[in-house]
Amino acid sequence: MARVVVDVMLKPEILDPQGQAVATALPKLGFDGIAAVRQGKRFELELDGDVTEERLAQIRNAAETLLSNPVIEDYTVRVEP
Amino acid sequence: MSGHIDTVKQAETTPEAEQPFRELGLRDDEYARIRGILGRRPTSAELAMYSVMWSEHCSYKSSKVHLRQFADVVAKGTAGSDAMLVGIGENAGVVDVGQGWAVTFKVESHNHPSYVEPYQGAATGVGGIVRDIMSMGARPVAVMDQLRFGPADAPDTHRVLPGVVAGVGGYGNCLGLPNIGGEVVFDPSYAGNPLVNALCVGVMRAEDIKLAHASGSGNLVVLFGARTGGDGIGGVSVLASETFDDDKPTKRPSVQVGDPFMEKVLIECCLEVFAADLVVGIQDLGGAGLSCATSELASNGDGGMHVWLDRVPLRDMSLRPEEILMSESQERMCAVVTPDRLDAFLEICARWEVTATVIGEVNDSRRLTVEWHGDLIADVPPRTVAHEGPVYERPMVRPEWQDGLQADDPSRLARPTTTEQLRDTVLRMVAAPNLASKSWVTDQYDRYVLGNTVLAQPEDAGVVRIDPATGLGVALATDGNGRYGKLDPYAGAQLALSEAYRNVAVSGARPLALTDCLNFGSPEDPAVMWQFAEATRGLADACRELGVPVTGGNVSFYNQTGDQAINPTPVVGVLGVIDDVTRRVPMGFAAEGDTVLLLGTTRDELGGSEWAHHVHGHLGGRPPQVDLAAERALAELLVEAAARGLVRAAHDLSDGGLAQGLSEMVLRHDVGVTVTLGEVTGDAFTALFSESAARVVVAVAPERLDDFRAAATAAGIPVTALGRTGGDALVVDGVFRVGVGELRAAHDATLPALFA
Structure with missing residues (x-):
């Protein structure tokens, strides 16, 4: 059984209030040396059967239309070895 | 940080340099006028400032000649206008509601951003109007939203509505402000052009009103709140990509993302600063960002201003100066502070963990000058940016279809006659999307937080108590019927005012003043311009008759797809006062x-x-x-x-x-x-x-x-x-x-x- 991972991140220029909140909390809890934090989402898709180009195209379509909001987010699709 | 910085010196020596003014939305004659004002070509920073400030949204260039009627109503001393403490032109109007209390309220549009990204568009619409209210010196106490969508069963409505409702609720609920009313309307004319209007009301003691003035040479300009990023930069990207940065045409996103928790901290920080009397003038940053805030503060003040733009704290270090001037990053404010109060001001900001930076100084040069790492990149008379932009008397023509539309009377429609048909019609009508219960929407909003809500949706008006000791309260209702507006824009605007006025009175409150959000199609279409002129004339006439002045508001043009404009939709919000909220009806x-x-x-x-x-x-x-x-x-x-x-x-x-x-x-x-x-x-x-x-x-x-x-x-x-x-x-x-x-x-x- 194959696994495809879709990572969804806010585009670099988009404000990320959640990431900022984490970045503010880190030094207060003693975790030093971290300059900035950006938070995203990771989807792990278990496939029925093997990875094919057709399947990947379908997953990219899902990533574009359902898993991410392309107006403010970027995504990457990769096959987990 | 690559690329070339266009300085005033260079502008003087390279008068023939090509500039992308058309891409920035400026007309040839407008660009020529800028060159005339400056006596040279503008720098790219100046071009950025003029282009946003002379946009329809910021300059009201098509609507100004018509909006003057609202000021005339007040100037002629119409009954009711004596209650007005601050009128049109400031961030929001202020009304005296008695017992030493003043109330400020305003409705504004966020239509286009909400179509592009429904959640963030609606959320930042709430955030923006709340900051307008804050910048008057008031504590925001309630919000209301007026939403209009295409047909309820249209696919685009299903894309836009859930996001808009979640955005309004998400931002307002996090902020801890009750949403006490509003409207949800469906009509085919809003398909592809949803209207997302947001209203906020705030309360202060009458003596605590703050204004957007930068006066007093030597006073400091402090930017405080969120860091500046690439939010909301649309047209200006052509400056970076086409002219000055050929190797890397980065198209920056124009979606602004709101952070309601930052805004909540900013509200409390501002109120503490106000209470300690630490500011001379204050302005929120909304449309046109720093360009607007610095030019308006300087223009309203009595002198000039110098800005060290490189001191602006950035979220994205790659931003160019033109982009910093135009960024619409949310949750930012600009204050003018005397040097002796600066430490106290910064201390309060530090306690609230709000970043605050001195970015400029008031002077008596009568110029707004902007410096970037030692180079002068802008040197302009501030009034020409903020207040003396182009004013157009656009052509107006009564549409040729108007007579036919008015002649097409509903008397030809089949009416229910039998008792059974009447009963069915009643049931069918209460279930119509425009008349059905809006609980699914309003239940997503907190209506009672802060504990002062007396009446909220589905009541006719929202009523909030503003003084627990005496029971003094205010009522607010908003209405606007685009179908009436289409049939007769003059009467439609008057009917919108009549209904909001009536709704306030029904709750037991005495109507005092109004704010309006005028949503129309393109002002370049003479038929739309005629609708707009008729609607403003109708509203001004009705204000005189009813004794309720317009205190401020907003115009939203270009709500149209192709040549199909939305129904003319003047949304009118009426504020009333009730001496004892226990008497509300x-x-x-x-x-x-x-x-x-x-x-x-x-x-x-x-x-x-x-x-x-x-x-x-x-x-x-x-x-x-x-x-x-x-x-x-x-x-x-x-x-x-x-x-x-x-x-x-x-x-x-x-x-x-x-x-x-x-x-x-x-x-x-x-x-x-x-x-x-x-x-x-x-x-x-x-x-x-x-x-x-x-x-x-x-x-x-x-x-x-x-x-x-x-x-x-x-x-x-x-x-x-x-x-x-x-x-x-x-x-x-x-x-x-x-x-x-x-x-x-x-x-x-x-x-x-x-x-x-």
Whole structure:
């Protein structure tokens, strides 16, 4: 059984209030040396059967239309070895 | 940080350099005018500033000549205008509500951003109007949202509505502000052009009003709040990509993301700074960002201003100076502080963990100068940027289809005649998307946080208490019927004001002032411009007649797809004051045995009605007759009746007519009613569905009936006895009976079935 991972991140220029909140909390809890934090989402898709180009195209379509909001987010699709 | 910085010196030596002014939305003559003002070509930073500040959105260049009528109403000393402490032109108008309290309120549009990214567009719409209220020195106490979408079953409505509603709720709820009312309207004319208007109301002591002025040479300009990123930069990217940075054409996103928790901290920080009297002037950063804030502060002040732009704290270090000037990053404010108060100011900001940076200084140069790492990149007279932009008298033509539309009277439409048909129509109408229960939307908003909400949706007006000691409160209602506006923009605007005014009075509050959000198509279309001119003229005339001045608001043009403009939609918000909120009048039947009376006159008026729209998909004829004298007399009666405790319930009749009004009054507390229609008007159908204006239904306790009738007679208001409350059904004697359960099922099911 194959696994495809879709990572969804806010585009670099988009404000990320959640990431900022984490970045503010880190030094207060003693975790030093971290300059900035950006938070995203990771989807792990278990496939029925093997990875094919057709399947990947379908997953990219899902990533574009359902898993991410392309107006403010970027995504990457990769096959987990 | 690559690329070349265009300085004033370079602009002087390279007069012939090509500039992308057309891509920035400037016309050839506007660009020539900028060159004339400066006596040279503008630098790219100056071009960025002028292009955003001279945009329709910021300069009101097409609407200004018409909006002057609103100032004239006040200048001519119309009754009611003496309550106005701050009028049009500031961030928001301020009204004296008595007992030393002042209230500031304003409605604004965020239509286009909400279409692109519904959640963030709506959320930042709330955030922006809240900062306008804060910048007057007030504590925001409530919000309201006026939402308009395409047909309820259209795919685009399903994309936009859930995000918009979640965005309004998400931002307002996190901020801890009650959402006390608003509108949700569906109409094909808004398909692809949703209207997302947001209103905020704030309260302060009258002596604490703050203004957007930068005066006093040597005073410091402090930017505080969120860091500046690439949010909301649209057209300016051409400066970076096309002219100066050929190797890397980065198209930056224009979606602004809101952070309500940052805004909440900013509110508290501002209020503490205000309480300690640490600012000379203050301005929020909204549309056009720093370009707007610095030029308006300097222009309203008495001198000039110098800005060290490289000191602005950035979220994205790659931003170019033009982009910093135009960024619309949210949750930022700009204050003018005297040098001796700076430490105290910065200390308060530090305690709230709000980043605050001195970015400029007020001087007496009468110029706004901007410096970037030692180079002068802008040197302009601030008034020419902020207040002396182009003003257009756009051509106006009454559309040639207007006569045909008005001639297409709804009298040709098939009307229900049998009792069975009438009963079916009542049930069908209460379930129509525009008339059905909006609970699915409003239940996503916190209506009671802060503990001062007296009335909220679905009541006619939102009422909040502003002084717990005395019970002083304010009421707010907003209305706007685009179908009426299309049939007759002059009357449509007056009907919007009439309805909001009536809704405030129904709750027992005395109407004081109004704010408006004028949503229209393209001003370059003479037909749209005619609609706009008619609507503003109608509104100004009605303001005079009713004695309620316009305190401020917003114009949203270009709401159209291709050559198809939205219905002209002036949204009017009326503010009223109620001396004791325990005297407020709710809308629902609350006890058995009360006498139910109809106030006002019912005529056969179905042009633009919800019945014609929902049952026949028809829009034609004339809107209901406007009768401002009757509205005024009715409001005076309602306010008096509330103060004397004469009525138990009162509800305005508008969309859907008497059938809808009675249904809503029954459903509020599941108390039925039995009425007869014989004395209302000719036939049962007209009595039930006509939308004649200046009408209200009241429920009066038996022991108050004589007093109320006497007061109504004295006020010259026609009274028709309808019947009596009680039972568990809406009964129209001799016509039909609908059980409360059946009525509720029809009324409540529509929106969840469409969107849940």
